Amino acid sequence: MPRAIGEVLAGLAADRTRILVVALGVTWGTLGLTLLLATGVAMHAATDETIEVGGADLLRFWSGTTSRPHAGLPAGRRISFEVDDAELVRAAVPELRAASLEYQAGSVQARVAGRAPTNLRVHGVGSEFSRLRGFVPEPDPEHGRVLNERDVREHRRVAFVGRTVLRRLFGDVPIEDVVGSRFELRGQAFTVVGVRDARPPLGNYSGRDEDKLLIPETTWRDLFGARSAVYLIAGLHGRELAEAAKARVRAVLGARRGFDAEDTDALGCVDKTVIDAEVRGITVGVLALTGIVGVLGLLVALVGVGNAMFVMVDERRREFALLVALGARPATILRQRIVEALAITLLGGAAGIAVAGMLLFGIRQIPIGDEGRAYLGYPELSWSVALGTAVALGVAGGLAGYWPARRAAAVDPVEVLRDE
Amino acid sequence: MSDESTTLELQGVGVTYATGAAAVHALRDVELVFEPGEYAALLGPSGSGKSTLLHVLGCLQTPTAGRYLLGGVDVGSLDRAQLADLRGQRIGFVFQRFHLLPGRTALDNVAVPLRLQGVGRREREARARQLLERVGLGDRATHRPGELSGGQQQRVAIARALANRPGVLLADEPTGSLDSAAGASVMELLEELRGEGRTVLIVTHDEALASRAARVIRLQDGRLVSSARVSDGRPA
Ligand SMILES: Nc1ncnc2c1ncn2[C@@H]1O[C@H](COP(=O)(O)OP(=O)(O)OP(=O)(O)O)[C@@H](O)[C@H]1O
Ligand SMILES: [Mg+2]
Numbered sequence: 071m072p073r074a075i076g077e078v079l080a081g082l083a084a085d086r087t088r089i090l091v092v093a094l095g096v097t098w099g100t101l102g103l104t105l106l107l108a109t110g111v112a113m114h115a116a117t118d119e120t121i122e123v124g125g126a127d128l129l130r131f132w133s134g135t136t137s138r139p140h141a142g143l144p145a146g147r148r149i150s151f152e153v154d155d156a157e158l159v160r161a162a163v164p165e166l167r168a169a170s171l172e173y174q175a176g177s178v179q180a181r182v183a184g185r186a187p188t189n190l191r192v193h194g195v196g197s198e199f200s201r202l203r204g205f206v207p208e209p210d211p212e213h214g215r216v217l218n219e220r221d222v223r224e225h226r227r228v229a230f231v232g233r234t235v236l237r238r239l240f241g242d243v244p245i246e247d248v249v250g251s252r253f254e255l256r257g258q259a260f261t262v263v264g265v266r267d268a269r270p271p272l273g274n275y276s277g278r279d280e281d282k283l284l285i286p287e288t289t290w291r292d293l294f295g296a297r298s299a300v301y302l303i304a305g306l307h308g309r310e311l312a313e314a315a316k317a318r319v320r321a322v323l324g325a326r327r328g329f330d331a332e333d334t335d336a337l338g339c340v341d342k343t344v345i346d347a348e349v350r351g352i353t354v355g356v357l358a359l360t361g362i363v364g365v366l367g368l369l370v371a372l373v374g375v376g377n378a379m380f381v382m383v384d385e386r387r388r389e390f391a392l393l394v395a396l397g398a399r400p401a402t403i404l405r406q407r408i409v410e411a412l413a414i415t416l417l418g419g420a421a422g423i424a425v426a427g428m429l430l431f432g433i434r435q436i437p438i439g440d441e442g443r444a445y446l447g448y449p450e451l452s453w454s455v456a457l458g459t460a461v462a463l464g465v466a467g468g469l470a471g472y473w474p475a476r477r478a479a480a481v482d483p484v485e486v487l488r489d490e
Numbered sequence: 491m492s493d494e495s496t497t498l499e500l501q502g503v504g505v506t507y508a509t510g511a512a513a514v515h516a517l518r519d520v521e522l523v524f525e526p527g528e529y530a531a532l533l534g535p536s537g538s539g540k541s542t543l544l545h546v547l548g549c550l551q552t553p554t555a556g557r558y559l560l561g562g563v564d565v566g567s568l569d570r571a572q573l574a575d576l577r578g579q580r581i582g583f584v585f586q587r588f589h590l591l592p593g594r595t596a597l598d599n600v601a602v603p604l605r606l607q608g609v610g611r612r613e614r615e616a617r618a619r620q621l622l623e624r625v626g627l628g629d630r631a632t633h634r635p636g637e638l639s640g641g642q643q644q645r646v647a648i649a650r651a652l653a654n655r656p657g658v659l660l661a662d663e664p665t666g667s668l669d670s671a672a673g674a675s676v677m678e679l680l681e682e683l684r685g686e687g688r689t690v691l692i693v694t695h696d697e698a699l700a701s702r703a704a705r706v707i708r709l710q711d712g713r714l715v716s717s718a719r720v721s722d723g724r725p726a
Binding site for chain 2: 388389392393394395396397398399400401402483484487488
């Protein structure tokens, strides 16, 4: 019984298994790449947004104690902010787009009629504070408004509150119902004009933003007297201006308060651009790492495709030799093998992307809290991720198929079909 | 039946294999002309160069010396794609071991050369069916090679060789893998295919079979020993 071809080609069925295994390898590689990319991209985007939530390109100054003598004044003098410092620096420092003082009073008794009183931290702020620090109400459904210039000018008894404050004051009521409600602060009647959205910011200070109750700085001074502001918040026109702005603010306030422009103890500063850059750097690093790991995984899968193609080509040498002998052009054999490799790759890849899509859906349902979401975001199968993966698959599949295909096209029918 | 009458002309053809230090001269200075419609047997001891000569004639390999003109075209001047086209369109091969695709039906196997020439599916199937009828296997179209006897497989291979109506049919020991009864019927079939303007060249060890050919070519150590035309017609 002649079985020349039969022996070598007995593997069409075996090939089907091999093709399946290889495609599954690609599925696995694609799944890994897609998941990693989606997670990395979501994390990057979420962190970027979180940086913006707390206000980007910010300088937060605090007043301290002089560490060196200046203009005949001794070291060790206590420096404090004055009422018009925000206007002063904004007018004198061109690098700044806005500035606001932030007054603070802790453990202030507040109460709503018919409910038990509670102690809150009350912040007195200028009209530009909300915009600088990203204190905004939920736009949809609308949760009121931020404090404005008129509130400050007219010493209005209005408040913009965080969610925790809201719950402690009013209990579990719909936020829409709270806007416009009244409460008492130190015995004075106040009206809630807005509720801060739920997004957590990057870089909390003096407690979380959701624990804060903001009132106009003028009203704050009416309530608590001539205490100094705790912080001077300044927004930059651009993050690259941070150093210049810091120096100029110290020079301007130093000239007025009598401290050395280089004295960083007299006027301290937290530079949020530095923190933001560090966090951005981390997420870029994570994104790069996920990308590299994902691509490596895919490469391993594709080395598998290439390998399996070589094996298949070798096993089918007789078939290709026969086809060439019967009039198939070598270029046609080459093209068919590349198409074959591409088909296996894309088939496996499509399955991988589909599975990734389902897994990502599941991942988005995992309750990790607002704080977690702020940095991990919502990993999803975006078009860019899917397209990037598909392109990577196509290119790599073509490459993995090319050399085996050349080997297939180079078969010499005389050698292979020789009848011993 | 064949589309083109083709003259084959070998001019001082040599094939040399450079294996290690010693060169093997598989063919030396072969001068041969086949007129359209010739029916010839190719004889010679093992290793005398019969298969090599057949491969040259079938454009599967190009001579290392001399020229081979197929229908006036110098085969040595063609590239791989052109040689493939030439094989597909003008030459039919029959191998000793059939070389059918094991996973495909007889019909599909016969249709392979048609597919390679871009013949449409309908026409392909119709022609393949016709050819299977012609070799007496009309009722075996859906059988796979494993389900056919050796003689039947070789008939399928012959049908495949005829698919594109080639002017030249080359068979390398087509009965070498068959018992004598099956071999005889295959030879009968091949004999029937002569006289349609098609050149038929069969390599064989069997002097009795060769004696039925109109022309007998003898090779020895790669040299042509004789290429006499026995008679013009079929021997009695
Ligand atoms: N690829 C090759 N490399 C080296 N030598 C080869 C090669 N192919 C064939 N030969 C040699 O060329 C000579 C002719 O071989 P060929 O196969 O044409 O002989 P043959 O007459 O068909 O023999 P057989 O009757 O055994 O089939 C032999 O000596 C053989 O060893
Ligand atoms: Mg031989």
